[in-house]
Amino acid sequence: MATTDHGVTSPTRARIDVRTLRQDRWWLSPLTTFVVFTAFVVYATLRAFMGRDYYATPYLSPFYSPCLGDCVEGASDFGQPFAWWPLSAALIILIFPLGFRMTCYYYRKAYYRAFWLSPPACGVAEPHGSYSGETRFPLILQNVHRWFWYAAVLVGLVLTFDTVLAFRPMPAEYAVGDGETSGVHMGLGTLLMIVNIAFIWLYTLSCHSCRHIVGGRLRHFSRHPVRYRLWTWVSRLNESHGRWAWYSLFSVAIVDLYIYLLATGTIQDVRFF
Amino acid sequence: MAYDLKLRVWRGDRDGGDLQDYTVEVSEGEVVLDALHRLQATQTGDLAIRWNCKAGKCGSCSAEVNGRPRLMCMTRLSDFEPEETITVTPMRTFPVIRDLVTDVSFNYRKARELPYAELGPRDADGKRRMMQVDVERGQEFRKCIECFLCQDVCHVVRDHEDNKQHFAGPRFFIRYAELDMHPLDTHDRRKLAQEAAGLGMCNITKCCTEVCPEGIHITDNAIIPMKERVVDRKYDPLVWLGNKIGIRNKDNEGRAEV
Ligand code: SF4
Ligand code: SF4
Numbered sequence: 001m002a003t004t005d006h007g008v009t010s011p012t013r014a015r016i017d018v019r020t021l022r023q024d025r026w027w028l029s030p031l032t033t034f035v036v037f038t039a040f041v042v043y044a045t046l047r048a049f050m051g052r053d054y055y056a057t058p059y060l061s062p063f064y065s066p067c068l069g070d071c072v073e074g075a076s077d078f079g080q081p082f083a084w085w086p087l088s089a090a091l092i093i094l095i096f097p098l099g100f101r102m103t104c105y106y107y108r109k110a111y112y113r114a115f116w117l118s119p120p121a122c123g124v125a126e127p128h129g130s131y132s133g134e135t136r137f138p139l140i141l142q143n144v145h146r147w148f149w150y151a152a153v154l155v156g157l158v159l160t161f162d163t164v165l166a167f168r169p170m171p172a173e174y175a176v177g178d179g180e181t182s183g184v185h186m187g188l189g190t191l192l193m194i195v196n197i198a199f200i201w202l203y204t205l206s207c208h209s210c211r212h213i214v215g216g217r218l219r220h221f222s223r224h225p226v227r228y229r230l231w232t233w234v235s236r237l238n239e240s241h242g243r244w245a246w247y248s249l250f251s252v253a254i255v256d257l258y259i260y261l262l263a264t265g266t267i268q269d270v271r272f273f
Numbered sequence: 274m275a276y277d278l279k280l281r282v283w284r285g286d287r288d289g290g291d292l293q294d295y296t297v298e299v300s301e302g303e304v305v306l307d308a309l310h311r312l313q314a315t316q317t318g319d320l321a322i323r324w325n326c327k328a329g330k331c332g333s334c335s336a337e338v339n340g341r342p343r344l345m346c347m348t349r350l351s352d353f354e355p356e357e358t359i360t361v362t363p364m365r366t367f368p369v370i371r372d373l374v375t376d377v378s379f380n381y382r383k384a385r386e387l388p389y390a391e392l393g394p395r396d397a398d399g400k401r402r403m404m405q406v407d408v409e410r411g412q413e414f415r416k417c418i419e420c421f422l423c424q425d426v427c428h429v430v431r432d433h434e435d436n437k438q439h440f441a442g443p444r445f446f447i448r449y450a451e452l453d454m455h456p457l458d459t460h461d462r463r464k465l466a467q468e469a470a471g472l473g474m475c476n477i478t479k480c481c482t483e484v485c486p487e488g489i490h491i492t493d494n495a496i497i498p499m500k501e502r503v504v505d506r507k508y509d510p511l512v513w514l515g516n517k518i519g520i521r522n523k524d525n526e527g528r529a530e531v
């Protein structure tokens with residue numbers, strides 16, 4: 001392993017010629033993160049560029065919501081202001097969830113460690129010759145995280161609306177039993193969307209910027225009892241922010257995959273009622 | 274139950290040194306510092322170790338055990354297999370003096386660069402008043418025992434000697450946060466934290482939190498809130514607009530930038 005003369009092997013330090021003396025499997029966690037994130041990015045990119053199979057009545061894939069481009073019938077609940085957009089409709093809105101997650105404090109930690117090896121694990125020397133952290137362009141842009149948080153709240157509301165719509169009755173050809181199609185419907189897709197929206201909200205509300213905005217920025221909690229209470233709640237959620245980050249990543253992908261399989265006719269929706 | 278422990282200890286000084294192997298008799302329930310003391314008493318009378326309380330409270334016995342920054346007095350031998358070799362080295366971020374003792378004066382320099390609290394005027398009756406909820410948040414940071422393990426593990430300085438000049442480190446970020454959250458302090462330290470202390474160098478990879486023997490949530494409760502406060506000051510157009518049109522957060526009134 002390459003040694004350096006600016007870090008743990010620089011002249012004044014105790015002379016030890018290895019970058020770490022750790023004997024545990026410190027590489028396991030960054031490796032796992034690397035593999036899972038890469039898989040997600042590949043999957044999400046493919047699906048986002050596909051531009052089809054994102055709607056299976058009454059379910060709309062979270063990658064395509066709100067569907068503002070030239071979307072298939074029934075998918076656009078907020079109109080089609082970007083109907084002229086020649087590419088996949090996912091590309092219009094994905095910048096918001098993508099930006100939110102890329103600038104998230106938890107994801108930053110995870111990808112700085114797993115992708116940039118800065119550092120790969122605690123007490124394991126990083127391979128870079130120089131380091132300026134988040135002080136310069138482009139990483140100084142991480143400071144806009146709270147703007148993506150505002151957007152993420154809106155996206156969360158839209159996805160909540162989609163989840164409500166997932167209870168819509170199915171069209172006649174999906175009818176089961178005596179052909180009943182009116183009233184509400186619930187299928188496995190609805191259930192997956194409920195789980196997904198729960199994780200999305202847990203993730204969004206446990207955000208560090210949210211914690212700061214609701215009350216963390218105050219210096220006198222005693223003068224703002226309501227905001228103090230909110231801050232206490234968000235702080236509790238915030239302790240598991242990393243967990244919500246992972247769970248919501250999986251749930252989004254699973255909902256999309258389920259809808260893809262429905263839309264392509266590979267499987268049939270499991271209907272509860 | 275006594276057994277023979279295989280110890281590998283770094284011996285040397287600034288001119289050089291290496292890992293040396295020893296076998297020491299230890300008993301179950303002992304800690305790494307006990308083993309080193311027995312080594313010193315029976316085989317290596319000149320082994321240099323810094324220690325004091327043996328209770329995880331003075332912060333003197335910081336070193337690296339199997340490559341991980343730890344307090345030697347709080348690292349139990351029972352956490353290792355009896356046949357495992359335990360490697361102990363000095364902290365690898367600070368200049369070594371001899372054997373396990375390092376020169377931690379970097380931290381004292383950084384402490385001096387941090388302006389102390391400047392309290393506002395007293396109430397009419399000559400007292401100062403603070404509400405418990407307002408001081409609670411900072412109390413977590415008072416648990417710090419200044420072991421400097423967080424400073425040792427932080428890759429910003431551990432892996433880049435040249436950053437030492439412009440980076441205060443996690444131990445001092447908790448101090449910045451504590452004072453910035455102080456209900457009576459009149460200094461606004463956000464600019465200082467960003468510029469002189471190099472808060473932006475931290476990439477929140479959380480190793481400081483991982484090693485802190487006091488379990489202080491350094492990254493979540495001090496560094497990230499400080500980063501957010503810096504964003505308030507500099508990168509949030511809503512806050513800027515609020516200040517321009519006069520709807521400002523009264524909470525920061527009476528503070529002056531240092
Ligand atoms: S979170 Fe920041 S201060 Fe703490 S060890 Fe990592 S880079 Fe250093
Ligand atoms: S913050 Fe924790 S690790 Fe850092 S010096 Fe204080 S007690 Fe030690």
Ligand code: FES
Pocket residue numbers: 100104105106107145149203204206207208209210241
């Ligand atoms: S979403 Fe992770 S910190 Fe904001």
Ligand code: FES
Pocket residue numbers: 324325326327328329330331332333334335344345346347
């Ligand atoms: S000897 Fe005091 S902390 Fe270990």
